[in-house]
Amino acid sequence: MTQSESPGHTLIVKDLHATVGGKEILKGVNLTLKTGELVALMGPNGSGKSTLAYALAGHPKYTITSGEAHLDGIDLLKLSPDKRARAGLFLGFQYPVEVSGVSLSKFLWTSFTQTRKAEDVDTDLFQQNLDQHLSSLGLDPAFMKRPLNEGLSGGEKKRTEVLQMATLDPRFAILDEPDSGLDIDAVKQVGETVQKLRSPTRGMLVITHYQRILKYARPDRVYVMVDGMVALSGGRELAEELESKGYDWVKVGAASSKPGTASPASHA
Ligand SMILES: Nc1ncnc2c1ncn2[C@@H]1O[C@H](COP(=O)(O)OP(=O)(O)OP(=O)(O)O)[C@@H](O)[C@H]1O
Ligand SMILES: [Mg+2]
DSSP: OOGGGSOOOEEEEEEEEEEETTEEEEEEEEEEEETTOEEEEEOOTTSSHHHHHHHHHTOTTEEEEEEEEEETTEEGGGSOHHHHHHTTEEEEOSSOOOOTTOBHHHHHHHHHHHTSOGGGOOHHHHHHHHHHHHHHTTOOGGGGGSBTTTTOOHHHHHHHHHHHHHHHOOSEEEEEOTTTTOOHHHHHHHHHHHHHTOBTTBEEEEEOSOTTGGGTSOOSEEEEEETTEEEEEEOTHHHHHHHHHOSHHHHHHHHHSOTTOOSOOBOO
């Protein structure tokens, strides 16, 4: 899928600044994600990757102080979290929350029906996607009856997040470390499922620390966040370079760049 064939839906983040607990974490994030693309977001612990994900999803703990986020020209920042979801944005959590009293099945069906118009609710398609992806993710269908995430292992929770994306079919998905805590076979299952979920009508931002998932879910671009800004971008090979060289060389480059010049540096 090339960009020129894409129907042209775009998520644009411009010079986004955000605080949490009174501390500025995002210091001018710029990034663009188009439908049809799979983009990886990497970066050291604490650099602000999850903060960006939460800020875009509308988590009330995160205060946007300046900047923009548009989904197809719609100002996301003006919308409540549920309206952002209806506009097509999905977030798969780094730390999925356990919810007692709501089964995975009930949660998925409610989310599915609440994020689309009644005439667009296709029960057969929902069930088909569900069955297919329970199997591709190696999840026992019995999980559907269990309370959301309650008592699931770390890896099972991660697979459940990807299952949510697969069934809700969002236009833009941010997956925050879908590979953390997964065993070797599960990384392959999750990576291959994410790759299968690539679509001309979907853009995916995959936050990860490791290039191993990117062997299966093959990104078009890799962004690197350092200290609340996208400090570097490059092709798939950048993930391998980071794995062998670490982040110190990126941090040095980011520190020497002028504050305020937050546009993603291309990796020449
Ligand atoms: N409530 C809070 N009060 C103060 N600082 C906070 C709060 N929540 C998060 N932070 C800080 O924000 C920074 C960015 O955190 P964030 O979770 O976005 O990093 P990350 O890039 O996702 O890291 P990781 O790779 O470890 O998941 C961290 O230094 C974190 O301690
Ligand atoms: Mg994080």
